[in-house]
Amino acid sequence: MQSAVSAQQSASVERWRNDLVSITPEEAKPVNVLWQWLDYGTERQAVAPSVVQPGQRGKTEGENMAIEGSAMLGELSAGQRVTALNHLALIRSQFGGNCEKELSRFFDDMRDVRDANYAENKRALGAILFLANIGKDRHDISFSELTTDERSALIRAMNHLKAVVSLFPKKMTLPN
Numbered sequence: 001m002q003s004a005v006s007a008q009q010s011a012s013v014e015r016w017r018n019d020l021v022s023i024t025p026e027e028a029k030p031v032n033v034l035w036q037w038l039d040y041g042t043e044r045q046a047v048a049p050s051v052v053q054p055g056q057r058g059k060t061e062g063e064n065m066a067i068e069g070s071a072m073l074g075e076l077s078a079g080q081r082v083t084a085l086n087h088l089a090l091i092r093s094q095f096g097g098n099c100e101k102e103l104s105r106f107f108d109d110m111r112d113v114r115d116a117n118y119a120e121n122k123r124a125l126g127a128i129l130f131l132a133n134i135g136k137d138r139h140d141i142s143f144s145e146l147t148t149d150e151r152s153a154l155i156r157a158m159n160h161l162k163a164v165v166s167l168f169p170k171k172m173t174l175p176n
Contacts, residue, residue, distance in 0.1 A: 081166065082156075085163060086155075086156055099155075100143070103154070103155075110124065126139050128154070132153040132154045132157035134146075134150050
């Protein structure tokens, strides 16, 4: 079972990487940086990208996945991270990825009245919806009632928050 899942994941990753052939090298930069950032699991550093040139294929499963050439580490700005996360979300949607169940669960969790932090969760959800430019009159609707444009704006707002949160100080303390 696990080998079938691994083979399926490898095939998905390969299709996703090969899809970079159809975009320009400039568009591929944030995606390649983010791929390498995800591959290595670092939080604020990314390996310098090796841009896939038009007509060039990505590495196949059997090839060495090591980074060729000089590898440099550098920080991504918040804007670069947002661009990369939004681009990855677009690529995922083109390959049939669907996060509606997860977003619906997120909405339900944030509105769970049994949670000890219910009031703060509701305010946080309101802030996310505000960042997505969704009117206050629509803040109480369920996720399934959001329009396609509102869902897109919501995902972009969440990606923006994800990029900004990664820049927070690691060890914050509350004042005495």
